[in-house]
Amino acid sequence: MDPFDSNISDRANLPRNMIENSMFEEEPDVVDLAKDSTAFPTFPALDPDEVAYEPRSSRLLVRGLGENDMDEDEEDCESSARLLGMSFMNRSSANRPSSSPYARQPPPRSCSRPSARTTVVCVLFLVIVASMTMVLYFLPGCTFTKTGCRKANQTTPLVPVNPASSSGEPFPWNGYRLPQSVHPLSYEVTLNPNLEDMTFTGYTVINMSVQHNTKRIVLHSAKLNITGATFKLGEGDSKAVTVLEYLPRQQIAVQFSEDLKAGQSCVLTLEYSANLSHTYDGFYNSSYTDKDGNKRVLAATQFEPLYARKAFPCFDEPAFKATFLIKISRKTDFMTLSNMPLAKSTPLANGLMQDEFEKTSVNMSTYLVAFIVANFTSMTKNVSNTLVSVYSVPEKKEHTDYALETCSKLLEFYNDFFEINYPLKKLDLVAIPDFLAGAMENWGLITFRETSLLVGQNSSPLEKQVVASVVAHELAHQWFGNLVTMSWWNDLWLNEGFATYMQYMSLQAVMPKLDIGNLFLAVRFRALDKDSLNSSHAVSTEVNKPEQVEEMFDSVSYEKGASILLMLNASLPGEQQFRKGIIEYLKQFSGSNTVTNNLWNSLTQVEVSAQHQNVSEMMSSWTSQKGFPLVTVSRKGDEVTLTQEHFLLTSDDATHTSSLWNIPVTYVTDNCSLAPECRQVFNLKTKSGTLKLAESVKWLKLNYRNTGFYIVHYGNEGWATLIEALNSNLSVFTHEDRASLIHNIFALSRLGRVSLPSPQPVALRIYILHQFRSLMDNQTWTEEESVSKQELRAALLGTACSLGEENCLNQAKDLFKQYLQSNESTKIPGDLQQVVFTVAGQSDEDWENLLDLYVHATYDAEKRSMLRGLASTQDARRIAWILKAGLQGNIIQTQELPLVISTVCNGFAGYLFVWDFIQENWDRLIEKFPLGSFAIQSIVKSVTSQFSTQAHLDQARVSKPEVLLYLGGQGVLSETGPVRCIFAQGG
């Protein structure tokens, strides 16, 4: 276990940080689905959309099946696996209506009162659909076997051009993306949730404008039972219409006999009923136990990325922006919240109240719509004309102060920094007891996990750092993401990379004491480690499937995205160019959607210095290809040659790429190495370049303060001069530079470019203790003020106890005993809680006590520490129990299952239990957490990160191929041999 790494993950409690390896395999694996459309009957009259959106290529999810050593037959198998990967997975997920177009379709319903001719046509149609479905269904069966896998048939199309809707009639659209012919303008959504039987009814009115002549309107709807629909064209009358549904793509359509004409406006009204979701997406139900032990229910939403369609029919793509007016009915003892302030409450005949919210004053994407029905209380503050409120369950009201204060400071900062004021009149921050993500930036109604928003009286600065970070991130989204939104999920990084960058930048400015710079530095190292795997992907990556959309929420979009923005900012000549550029970008695209190049163009256009930099030219090399460069330095006299190559951790040299980056290489020398003015820049755009340096210069250090996204190899001599400089004066470099030297040398050793002494596991313990014992012994167990000292102490003591150091174990046990005996009134310093609870969880006598504490604890941050302690037990029965409890969701909330699994996997043999558990419960897991989601990514990574032998790979292949599809993508099994597996873990 790497205590530093896990410390960061846990501390930040951010799913982004739980993902250890990228899920993507970037092979040129393009499938032109519509290439052979002639094999199927076609629809009449293509409108411009059909030209624009078909054909689409597909990046599928079969990865890491040893692509480097396949023979021809295997290659064919592998490519059909790629083609059919998603259907393969969906086939196994019985409870999840497939979102893949390749998956089995539900049996078409019979035709009503059929004539003989119709019957024949119907039967013929059914036979065709059934045979195609069977072909698609059975093809993946040969995916992983060498024998029996047919040669890929170049002319076999994979998707029928005319899919059948649930009623059996042809569905008038065959694309994953919606047609562009009709745009929504405004929605009026009326919802009537029933928190007793966990259902709701809805009534949605959509005003639209016709962009191109078309005979159909296609939009999204998922798991909504549509009970009525009317349509009104222009000033005409409302008429009942039939709604066709194509389940695999979660689309519905209304077809017309006459063209709707470009420029016309129209209104579609849909009535429906549905169940409140029992997973964490859509309009979902949730519950918690209040202080008197009563069960309280509530309903909340999580729509990003693809789940607004589960609450109301809509054009559920980020570029279809519109206004929203929401009405929700509730019992009188409940309250409701939505994006906008409450406009009015009206009593209904059935004794309920109907709350109506103001129509949104901005155009917004569907994934940002939100509403909540609950029983929360709040604290409020007026900040520059915005009413900021923090909501929580009533018993946690006093934990909301910190978030309110922090949000207020940050809101002022962003208003000022972006030179655009937050546009809504109110901003609610709500802590939801049952919430899967860390937080969600819904416009005006940001939702959080309790640990990401609430801070107890005795909480440590580290817990505050988490809350401040999450608030800063979600608040940044109100501009980056909400005001200006990526056009499609392939550019998710424009949202998430930017919000991540701004989160560190704003906190450094507003709350310097939080020491957030170190956290960002660690994030950059982690981003490099993940991006060095062959399974990584480009920052902007094509996505065509729901699972691929989910997978975009990963380290590349967040951490690499933020890292390359820092690199750009640090390399621009003018101090303010970056800020001016993004202000320009926000102003120009306010209320609309963008692609990556729009950002680069805005940054290029602002001219603040004579040295004009073509940002677009430089940055596209960082966003359009995966990975990053290794820069090797060689010096001869006054000439320094810099050479770049792809830093790629792979078992096979043959996979080395010819990628080149446009690198703003920064450097300092022994003449001047600390102050920002010392920094010099050399743009390396080609394979190698030369710079001149006076012969008297003793050493040179590249990547000043590690603001660049690359790794440097100085060669034996170069390293020797740097080590010598450090030996004579540690402070000759900034701390970021020292950290980057350490990071780079370890990375180079993983790549096999330098050899470091590698002690055997037994000797490793002695080595660590030898190096760190005196530091460990010097740590105190009482309150500590400084954040960085807390981090150091938690890491040192966590390591000491895990290595069985008597001193540490005794101190931890004593503290736990005092805590128990004093009825929890003796405080355990926040940063030491994890060490203490882990020692308790690993002791036979204290595990039950800890479980008892866990069950009764209310403060979420402490509860999570206890849970990690419980899950670090080495007792097989307890491991089995805790996994089961996490899945059941009664004693341990299901939202915590990824945390339980990652902790169990860190234990000696825990991953073997987890491996069995995952296989046994795969279908239930993907019912709870969407395929591709960070929760599934995290679960799969946790278990596979311990796999290191061919035997594991073989066993995985035989036992659960569906999981294997994911394992490959983790970059773990795609590397052969134990050594590479260690690489893949980034350990």
Ligand code: BES
């Ligand atoms: N937009 C995301 C929430 C989200 C994550 C939606 C995954 C759909 C899938 C939000 O802004 C976010 O990034 N939340 C982070 C916390 C943040 C501080 C890094 C999260 O939930 O991990």
Ligand code: ZN
């Ligand atoms: Zn975000």
